[in-house]
Amino acid sequence: MDRPLIAIEDLRIRFPGAHRSNDAVRGISFTIGREKVGIVGESGSGKSLTGRAILKLTPNSARITARRMEFDGIDLLSASERQMRSIRGNRISMILQDPKFSLNPLMRVGNQIIEAYRLHHRVDVGEAKRRALAMLEAVHIREPERVFRQFPHEVSGGMGQRIMIAMMLIPEPDLIIADEPTSALDVTVRRQVLSILDELLTRRGTGLMFISHDLNLVADFCDRVLVMYAGRIMEDIPARDLHKAQHPYTRALLDSLPRLDHPVDELKIPSRDPAWLLEDTADEGAVA
Amino acid sequence: MKDSTDNLIETRALSVTFGEGASANRVVNEVSFHIVRGEAYGLIGESGCGKSTILQALVGLNTAYDGAILYDGQEVPHRREKSFFRKVQMVFQDPYASLHPRKIVHQVLLEPLRIHGFDQHEERISAVLDAVGLGRDFRYRYPHELSGGQRQRVAIARALIIEPETLLLDEPTSALDVSVQAEILNLLKKLRRERKLTYLMVTHDLAVVTHICGRVGMMNQGEIIEELSADEIRDLRAVKDYTRVFLAASIGSRASRSISQEVLPL
Ligand SMILES: Nc1ncnc2c1ncn2[C@@H]1O[C@H](COP(=O)(O)OP(=O)(O)OP(=O)(O)O)[C@@H](O)[C@H]1O
Ligand SMILES: Nc1ncnc2c1ncn2[C@@H]1O[C@H](COP(=O)(O)OP(=O)(O)OP(=O)(O)O)[C@@H](O)[C@H]1O
Ligand SMILES: [Mg+2]
Ligand SMILES: [Mg+2]
Numbered sequence: 219m220d221r222p223l224i225a226i227e228d229l230r231i232r233f234p235g236a237h238r239s240n241d242a243v244r245g246i247s248f249t250i251g252r253e254k255v256g257i258v259g260e261s262g263s264g265k266s267l268t269g270r271a272i273l274k275l276t277p278n279s280a281r282i283t284a285r286r287m288e289f290d291g292i293d294l295l296s297a298s299e300r301q302m303r304s305i306r307g308n309r310i311s312m313i314l315q316d317p318k319f320s321l322n323p324l325m326r327v328g329n330q331i332i333e334a335y336r337l338h339h340r341v342d343v344g345e346a347k348r349r350a351l352a353m354l355e356a357v358h359i360r361e362p363e364r365v366f367r368q369f370p371h372e373v374s375g376g377m378g379q380r381i382m383i384a385m386m387l388i389p390e391p392d393l394i395i396a397d398e399p400t401s402a403l404d405v406t407v408r409r410q411v412l413s414i415l416d417e418l419l420t421r422r423g424t425g426l427m428f429i430s431h432d433l434n435l436v437a438d439f440c441d442r443v444l445v446m447y448a449g450r451i452m453e454d455i456p457a458r459d460l461h462k463a464q465h466p467y468t469r470a471l472l473d474s475l476p477r478l479d480h481p482v483d484e485l486k487i488p489s490r491d492p493a494w495l496l497e498d499t500a501d502e503g504a505v506a
Numbered sequence: 507m508k509d510s511t512d513n514l515i516e517t518r519a520l521s522v523t524f525g526e527g528a529s530a531n532r533v534v535n536e537v538s539f540h541i542v543r544g545e546a547y548g549l550i551g552e553s554g555c556g557k558s559t560i561l562q563a564l565v566g567l568n569t570a571y572d573g574a575i576l577y578d579g580q581e582v583p584h585r586r587e588k589s590f591f592r593k594v595q596m597v598f599q600d601p602y603a604s605l606h607p608r609k610i611v612h613q614v615l616l617e618p619l620r621i622h623g624f625d626q627h628e629e630r631i632s633a634v635l636d637a638v639g640l641g642r643d644f645r646y647r648y649p650h651e652l653s654g655g656q657r658q659r660v661a662i663a664r665a666l667i668i669e670p671e672t673l674l675l676d677e678p679t680s681a682l683d684v685s686v687q688a689e690i691l692n693l694l695k696k697l698r699r700e701r702k703l704t705y706l707m708v709t710h711d712l713a714v715v716t717h718i719c720g721r722v723g724m725m726n727q728g729e730i731i732e733e734l735s736a737d738e739i740r741d742l743r744a745v746k747d748y749t750r751v752f753l754a755a756s757i758g759s760r761a762s763r764s765i766s767q768e769v770l771p772l
Binding site for chain 1 (some may be wrong): 524529531550551552553554558599600602603650651652653654655656659677680681682683684685686687688689691692695710711712713714716717736739740752755756757
């Protein structure tokens with residue numbers, strides 16, 4: 219179908235340093251349509267930075283370059299801060315990896331949801347409250363009335379994540395970037411929350427960039443998976459084929475999972491091949 | 507007085523209540539359990555059932571609990587002494603909140619060494635960074651210059667550096683990708699084998715909990731409703747209906763099964 223929501227070519231993110239620069243993202247290209255794209259890969263491989271770069275929320279010290287970086291035809295590289303604010307507020311929602319940090323610590327959870335809701339919908343406080351409670355219920359929070367009155371530090375890890383998921387659905391965005399949104403949820407709750415998310419995405423044709431280290435989850439939930447290693451994309455494959463992945467790094471990831479049905483004394487650890495850093499394009503300054 | 511048993515950690519009717527009067531909410535309800543020295547004990551249960559709250563009471567972060575906590579056979583005062591933290595360290599669920607934003611990794615690791623009077627600072631810092639798979643360059647980074655998984659590894663390094671005998675681990679690997687998770691889990695196993703460490707680990711990943719822990723407490727609404735061995739979890743041999751449903755749901759969902767399992771006829 220028509221043009222993708224996100225089109226990125228040769229994205230690079232560098233942290234210049236006095237002694238040596240740190241090349242965190244080293245020339246990646248991908249697109250995201252109205253589909254669910256999972257991003258998996260090594261800790262520190264640049265998953266979160268890539269997500270933040272789309273919203274131009276990377277740290278000031280980061281140098282970002284790309285041949286192309288577009289959202290729905292809008293050139294993000296040349297977009298003004300004002301344009302970006304409107305994109306962030308209305309068209310792309312992001313759940314950060316540190317959910318509780320994105321909530322205001324001094325404001326009760328309920329008031330924050332009401333405020334966010336009223337920013338996007340013309341309703342009075344009473345109605346916003348009713349909808350906000352319904353949203354907490356939708357993400358399976360027990361006793362939403364009580365959680366409503368709590369401060370962020372008073373909710374459990376998994377509750378914080380579900381509050382963030384509820385909040386990010388409020389603006390009815392075109393694209394959701396979710397960075398480890400369910401890592402603190404037990405399997406049952408996670409499945410319930412994901413099925414709600416899935417339903418909303420499908421109904422509204424929303425695109426999803428789903429950053430996660432949970433390979434099984436991503437294979438199950440997403441349509442397509444990007445596998446990252448050291449600032450590059452190693453593999454871009456349909457989610458249902460993840461178990462047939464060819465790249466040795468992806469295979470190694472799959473093999474390093476502990477398994478309930480097959481206890482082992484020691485888990486396999488991927489051996490990293492320096493050649494993965496050099497693959498395809500000539501890459502200046504690749505090995506810092 | 508000292509108990510004759512080998513229990514390193516024990517709670518007797520441990521309860522934690524937040525709020526007062528009408529809004530009082532008892533989130534841990536008379537929990538009694540024990541962990542033998544050298545044992546790895548797991549806590550599982552739905553989000554919000556009180557797992558982190560138990561760990562916070564054990565480590566002395568929350569002093570407002572009822573009941574008793576015993577360490578090495580002796581009841582510990584609600585306000586812990588320094589010597590307690592020399593023996594017991596905790597890794598928190600949220601790696602973002604647990605590191606001081608203005609301290610570089612080197613300072614984060616140096617402080618506990620100073621507080622507890624260790625020597626050979628540089629050697630110890632290098633060794634522990636190696637152990638958690640972070641290169642020496644990471645020493646001079648601030649937390650905001652680290653990815654989520656790198657922060658969690660710093661938090662684990664900080665707990666390990668003073669060589670405690672007990673580790674309280676709250677979802678220690680849920681922020682880690684699977685390859686780093688494998689390294690950390692192998693490290694935890696090795697440390698337990700070599701140094702006889704004792705673990706209390708909270709996780710929602712049954713494959714992780716059975717990999718590390720021999721005995722697991724199933725929690726529901728602030729109570730440990732039953733204890734199971736790792737094998738009992740694998741075989742879904744639970745006594746309580748709630749546990750059976752919880753385990754079956756966790757295992758039954760495709761998302762918790764191994765992918766390779768679906769293709770390899772094992
Ligand atoms: N402000 C910064 N200054 C220097 N380096 C940084 C900064 N922010 C991030 N980095 C580095 O960039 C790399 C990519 O970070 P990123 O947060 O994108 O990793 P990630 O793939 O999300 O990892 P994780 O799974 O652990 O969250 C990491 O090596 C990190 O240390
Ligand atoms: N400081 C606090 N004030 C009030 N209520 C609190 C506080 N800390 C925790 N709670 C409540 O106690 C209950 C248990 O929280 P806890 O953090 O122990 O859950 P958990 O089992 O660790 O869950 P998760 O798996 O989601 O991390 C929750 O309902 C939570 O809202
Ligand atoms: Mg990240
Ligand atoms: Mg918790």
